[in-house]
């Protein structure tokens with residue numbers, strides 16, 4: 001398993017934000033986490049990357065608990081500027097994704113890789129721009145490119161589509177499909193599947209800190225199903241198992257916006 005959580009409870013500021021979450025994601029799968037504001041989506045992904053303390057339960061990444069294999073993980077937090085007074089170009093911020101705790105320089109080929117990563121979010125033309133002059137949505141894409149340049153085995157993004165225009169969303173969808181083709185696991189907090197409908201086969205829906213639904217992203221006869229059919233690989237072996245076999249509760253309308 002790329003990700004496995006068991007009985008996960010997280011208390012923040014005296015309230016129970018995650019209340020016994022159990023879920024596993026196999027390597028190479030793309031899963032969306034949906035749910036209303038405040039349902040615990042960000043807290044769940046933060047708990048996976050060690051950014052919030054776990055009150056009870058277990059989190060395992062690539063089969064190991066405790067020590068995070070950071071070099072294999074790309075994480076993009078919920079909308080956070082990339083600028084904040086940093087005197088660097090977009091390409092330099094992206095290249096900083098290649099840094100680790102041991103070296104101060106991004107190493108060979110950093111510029112080329114940085115441009116490729118920016119291409120992946122449709123921002124190659126702004127590579128030499130100072131991040132401070134980029135718009136909020138462009139800065140968000142710089143941060144996504146900074147995660148992509150790491151060629152992560154596990155990419156976790158918290159609302160990556162927020163504030164992105166359609167063209168950028170489509171560029172990101174293509175990039176994520178390529179990443180998945182290489183066997184990476186993709187975990188996304190989303191408010192709607194949108195341009196990523198063709199990529200996402202499974203969704204987890206959170207409600208008040210619990211998993212209310214865990215099953216196929218497209219339900220028979222749904223708009224999402226039709227959309228996936230339009231994009232699906234012709235050799236795809238889908239449809240998968242019936243909804244009733246995998247859903248933990250009655251399926252919500254997965255084509256809605258949360």
Ligand SMILES: Nc1ncnc2c1ncn2[C@@H]1O[C@H](COP(=O)(O)OP(=O)(O)OP(=O)(O)O)[C@@H](O)[C@H]1O
Nearest residue numbers: 012013014017035036037038039040041042043044
């Ligand atoms: N550091 C914190 N201290 C206290 N409460 C917190 C903290 N972080 C989050 N919460 C609370 O936990 C709940 C879940 O927050 P979280 O950010 O995980 O929700 P979300 O599903 O990602 O919401 P959104 O869709 O608005 O991003 C909210 O009620 C929030 O107020």
